[in-house]
Amino acid sequence: MNEPELRAVLSKTARQTVIQGLNQGASGNVSVRLRDGFLITPSGLPNDTLEPALMVFVDMEGQAGGSLKPSSEWRIHRDLYRARPEVAAVVHAHSPHAVSLSCLRRDIPAFHYMVAAAGGKDIRCAGYATFGTQALSDWVLAALQDRRACLMANHGLVAVGAGLDAALALAVEVEELCAQYWRAKLMGEPVLLSDAEMDEVLERFRHYGQRGAKQAGA
Numbered sequence: 001m002n003e004p005e006l007r008a009v010l011s012k013t014a015r016q017t018v019i020q021g022l023n024q025g026a027s028g029n030v031s032v033r034l035r036d037g038f039l040i041t042p043s044g045l046p047n048d049t050l051e052p053a054l055m056v057f058v059d060m061e062g063q064a065g066g067s068l069k070p071s072s073e074w075r076i077h078r079d080l081y082r083a084r085p086e087v088a089a090v091v092h093a094h095s096p097h098a099v100s101l102s103c104l105r106r107d108i109p110a111f112h113y114m115v116a117a118a119g120g121k122d123i124r125c126a127g128y129a130t131f132g133t134q135a136l137s138d139w140v141l142a143a144l145q146d147r148r149a150c151l152m153a154n155h156g157l158v159a160v161g162a163g164l165d166a167a168l169a170l171a172v173e174v175e176e177l178c179a180q181y182w183r184a185k186l187m188g189e190p191v192l193l194s195d196a197e198m199d200e201v202l203e204r205f206r207h208y209g210q211r212g213a214k215q216a217g218a
């Protein structure tokens with residue numbers, strides 16, 4: 001896709017995060033890789049008012065083009081594009097169940113096989129640091145080691161993908177898993193899948209290729 005197309009898809013994805021219940025107001029942010037940098041949603045503007053022209057280009061040195069400031073979490077996006085060549089889109093959200101679980105600062109274990117949609121046998125919770133800081137970006141990159149999604153302590157979630165559709169679908173999936181895990185914990189201690197059972201799921205997901213989390217679900 002060329003830049004005008006990416007601007008259009010990115011602003012539409014930001015609106016989708018509100019429609020799908022992942023974000024409210026100006027919370028969260030979305031980006032897509034472009035040339036030697038990325039396009040990201042602007043700082044402080046409500047997601048459901050975003051237009052293609054308001055998307056901000058940021059290069060890998062963190063220099064923003066245009067007059068609008070990029071989202072305060074641009075470092076997380078920049079560092080992911082630098083460290084992970086396969087990542088072409090990043091979705092960050094303050095979705096209700098992910099935020100609630102992130103305040104417990106615990107990883108989500110293999111209570112359901114779809115946990116493997118994030119790339120491993122658990123979904124980690126990144127450590128806490130003030131929003132917008134390099135320290136927070138460092139925590140998130142560590143929690144995303146060999147993973148495509150993580151929680152962020154007392155904050156929210158991050159999901160990455162080879163495209164905006166895949167990253168958004170995974171963010172929706174993780175939010176739903178958080179809701180399911182919370183409900184199961186209300187009733188007792190969930191029985192966890194074994195390492196062998198999760199190995200089989202991960203193998204099956206690999207076999208089905210690099211499609212989005214939703215497509216990988218059965």
Ligand SMILES: [Zn+2]
Binds near residue numbers: 027028093131156
């Ligand atoms: Zn945030």
